[in-house]
């Protein structure tokens with residue numbers, strides 16, 4: 001039976017059933033929980049289905065990523081039921097990885113994240129093109145599909161675990177080293193991210209055009225956002241701003257805590273404004289975000305683009321396969337891409353790309369791979385003993401990210417754990433309730449500081465709290481509880497970063513992480529924008545609607561910053577110090593393989609995303625953005641994936657067949 005597995009006890013007609021199997025892979029924990037015994041039974045049958053086994057993917061389970069305590073059995077039950085649910089875990093829809101590659105492909109795509117999944121899926125639409133997608137990590141795990149588990153698998157082996165170094169203006173509490181998590185699995189960061197759907201706005205892309213990138217204006221890119229989108233909320237939001245029928249489902253989570261709606265009321269009361277749709281008519285204000293999810297289940301880009309095409313004979317996916325080099329050949333004055341080298345299951349493969357290699361390994365790994373392949377600044381390559389193939393000074397430069405600061409408030413209400421038996425039961429049964437959401441992380445807002453105008457806003461707001469997540473014992477940054485009270489976090493993000501850092505190789509060992517220097521917050525305007533965001537946050541927290549919660553700001557003491565307080569007053573100098581000590585790097589890194597015209601000596605790719613000075617090699621991910629867009633970037637990176645495949649199809653004069 002494909003869906004809905006029956007337990008042994010059900011088959012035996014036993015009254016005290018353990019796992020109540022529902023239709024279509026939906027389950028209920030309710031009757032499996034013996035209140036008297038205060039424990040769960042783990043009695044179940046393995047399904048007889050022509051699908052991959054639910055635990056075929058090796059990786060941490062919920063019990064591994066949560067703090068081991070009395071809830072262990074409860075967590076392992078959720079993990080198991082999620083794994084066996086075809087709706088949540090989709091074991092009948094997943095791709096089957098190859099055991100070994102062919103010797104030659106038409107196209108090789110490196111990295112299966114927000115861009116790579118799109119590129120591999122779209123290229124393999126052409127039946128006579130053979131496509132290999134190579135991903136360093138494994139497939140996504142069952143527990144990752146539950147929205148409330150946002151970030152839960154970071155800082156495990158499914159994370160590249162990058163750390164920046166030598167920061168003078170950021171993360172000073174951690175000796176100038178910021179944590180930069182990056183997904184190392186099929187889906188890349190889209191299997192870990194907050195799922196908020198945003199596109200930036202018209203001015204972002206028009207700025208790219210002004211930098212010399214013809215064909216990237218808002219008018220040019222909008223059709224590609226539409227191509228990937230399947231919006232489920234047309235009616236509540238305007239049809240002309242959205243599209244249906246694409247692979248990326250965009251919806252709202254089915255559950256919001258009351259506090260989420262109260263933030264919107266507070267925004268109205270304080271004149272900060274509310275928007276029904278931040279990518280529609282009103283690009284500023286506060287809103288409950290639309291999310292990239294499908295019926296209450298996370299929708300990574302791999303799930304959206306690759307899973308439906310799992311049966312294509314011309315699409316091969318290699319997992320746990322780390323690319324170590326792009327191989328090139330010099331013929332008179334021309335350099336040409338030959339293929340790649342990668343390591344899978346301890347074995348090294350050299351695979352040829354007949355047409356092109358497309359790097360979609362993200363803002364850290366794409367430039368790292370170029371450098372390892374001898375494409376980058378000659379002086380740096382000489383210093384690590386790599387022969388220069390193309391002297392391209394911009395590789396690894398122009399690194400930037402969004403940075404933010406979060407203010408915590410404790411509420412008068414007692415903390416209630418949203419991860420409880422009833423909510424888990426609701427989720428497993430019909431993918432609704434708190435587990436089908438990210439709590440307050442689904443609320444966002446966008447406003448303009450006094451450096452800009454409302455049509456080009458530069459501050460975004462995120463929130464945290466009311467998330468049905470287990471205790472990770474500090475492995476990821478948890479919201480702390482104070483006096484057993486509910487706690488919430490209001491975060492102000494600068495979304496128009498002026499500071500720039502760089503990334504270089506630590507050595508020529510492809511498995512060593514690069515040296516990353518973000519230089520976050522070095523530009524005073526970047527800190528000043530966050531400060532203006534904090535003033536909006538304080539205003540919001542004092543709104544009439546918020547009074548019932550009796551919000552109390554938790555002002556964590558940073559000894560180095562106390563000197564700036566004047567008569568206890570939290571002035572600009574004090575906040576400025578706090579931003580530098582307790583910096584919150586967002587996860588929107590970009591710019592390290594900058595797109596630009598040939599006249600720009602720091603450009604790495606041209607507007608068709610071809611790497612300068614070499615044939616048959618493109619980069620298409622967050623690294624090509626000359627300036628990160630002013631919002632959450634996944635939809636924009638999907639758009640880049642859609643665009644590059646159209647560039648390629650045009651170059652080869654092919655139509656989909």
Ligand SMILES: Cc1cc2nc3c(=O)[nH]c(=O)nc-3n(C[C@H](O)[C@H](O)[C@H](O)COP(=O)(O)OP(=O)(O)OC[C@H]3O[C@@H](n4cnc5c(N)ncnc54)[C@H](O)[C@@H]3O)c2cc1C
Pocket residue numbers: 110111112113114115116134135136137151181182183184185186187188189190192193194195196197198321322323324360361362363365366369587588589621622623632633634635637
């Ligand atoms: C915790 C978190 C929350 C976020 N929240 C949001 C949000 O709510 N909304 C939003 O829009 N964005 C969000 N983001 C940002 C967004 O997820 C990233 O910007 C986006 O996924 C980057 O896309 P990419 O294709 O450039 O890289 P990735 O998605 O990271 O994909 C790169 C892939 O390449 C693989 N790879 C790297 N090197 C190699 C190699 N040598 N060989 C083989 N494979 C390799 C990686 O393993 C990875 O799978 C969030 C990110 C994080 C981490």
